[in-house]
Amino acid sequence: MITLRPARPDEAHALSELCMISKAHWGYDDAFMAACREELTITAADFDHSQIQVADDNGALAGMAQLQVEGDKAELDKLYVHPDFIGAGAGRSLFEWALSEARAAGATFMTIDGDPQAAGFYRRMGAIDDGESPSGSIPGRTLPRLRITL
Numbered sequence: 516m517i518t519l520r521p522a523r524p525d526e527a528h529a530l531s532e533l534c535m536i537s538k539a540h541w542g543y544d545d546a547f548m549a550a551c552r553e554e555l556t557i558t559a560a561d562f563d564h565s566q567i568q569v570a571d572d573n574g575a576l577a578g579m580a581q582l583q584v585e586g587d588k589a590e591l592d593k594l595y596v597h598p599d600f601i602g603a604g605a606g607r608s609l610f611e612w613a614l615s616e617a618r619a620a621g622a623t624f625m626t627i628d629g630d631p632q633a634a635g636f637y638r639r640m641g642a643i644d645d646g647e648s649p650s651g652s653i654p655g656r657t658l659p660r661l662r663i664t665l
Contacts, residue, residue, distance in 0.1 A: 517577050517605050519612055522567035527557040530567070530579050537578075537595035541632040551652040555593070557581070565592060568612050570605035578605035582613045589617030589625040589665070594633075610640050618665045627661045634659045 522530060534555035539548055561567060561581060570578035578596035582589060591613050596606045617625050627637050628648040638644075642661035650656035 517570050517572050517600070517603060517608060519568055519608055520571055522557075522562070522569045522579060524559060524562050526569070526576070527559065527561070529576055530557045530569070531555060533576050533579055533597055534593060534595045537597060538630070540598040540601075541630065547653065554652045555595075566616055568609060568616075570596070570600070570609055572600065572603075572605075577603065578609050580609035580613050582616055584617055584620040584622050587621060587623040589613070589620070589622035591625055591627045594627075606636060607640070610637075614663070614665060623665055625663050625665060627663075628658045629661055631659060634661065637661045637663075 534557070535548060535552065538551060538555060557567065565581050565583045567579060567581045569576060576597060577600040579593065580591065581593040583592055594606065594609055594613070613625065626645065627642060629637050638661070640663070642663040644659060645662035646660045647657040648660045650658055
C-alpha cells in the first residue's frame, strides 16, 4: 500500500537514483541520461528551499515529488515514479499532495515543466498547456510547460 511522507535528507542519493531510473524508463540513451544527472540530483539545499514528498510502498521508494512555492506561484520541480509503480497511484497521490500543499501555502496556480513523455499524465490531472521551457540539461531542447489553476 502506497503512503506519502516527507522525504528525509539522508534519502537524497536514493531519491536522485529514483529520478534517474524513472527518466530512463522512457528509453533515453546513456548520453542523454548523463546530461540529465545534475538536474535530477537531490541535494541538501533542495531540502532547505522546497518541500519533498515520498511515495512509500512498505519501505520501497515508489516515487517522489518536489514543490516550491513563492507568493501565488507554485512550481512542481520534480515528480518521478519508479517504473515498478507506474499505474499504482503513486503519481496521482504525489500530484494531489503538491496541489494541496501549494493551495495551503497561498499559491493560485502551479506550473510544471514536464518531460514530453509525462505531459499526458499532467493533462489528465487537469493541467493545460502553457507554452514551452528550455531544458535545464540538454541545450536546444524544449519541454512542455503546463499550468493548473488552484
